Amino acid sequence: MVRIILPFHLRNLAHVGSELALEVEGPVTQRSVIDALEARYPMLRGAIRDHDTLQRRAFLRFFACEQDLSLDPPDAPLPDAVARGDEPFYVIGAIAGG
Secondary structure, eight states: OEEEEOOHHHHHHHTOOSEEEEOOOSSOBHHHHHHHHHHHOGGGTTTSBOTTTOOBOTTEEEEETTEEOTTSOTTSBOOHHHHHTSSOEEEEEOOOOO
16 A cells, blocks of 8 residues: 555545555556556546646645656656555645745
8 A cells, every 4th residue: 555645735635634645556657557547536537637637736846755757757666665654645735926
C-alpha cells in the first residue's frame, strides 16, 4: 500500500481525510501512483495532471523522503520507503505570489 497525502483543496474535492492508502500495481512510480489515485477518485482527473498531456499541473509539486520529485521523469521509480508504505508520497500545492 502506498500512502498519499493531498493538499486541502484536493482532499475536499475527493471527500477524503488527510492521508490515503492505495494499492499500486506494478512498479511504484509517479505515474502509477497518480493513475491509481485517479482510478479510485475520478473527480481528481485533471486536477493533478493535465487531461490531454498528463503532465503535472504547474502549481502542484511531488515530494517523498524529503526530496522534491516534481521534475523527475513520471516513470522513474519512487523511493523504496514509499513503495513499502513507510513514507508517504506528498502532493503539495505550490505557493506563488510576492
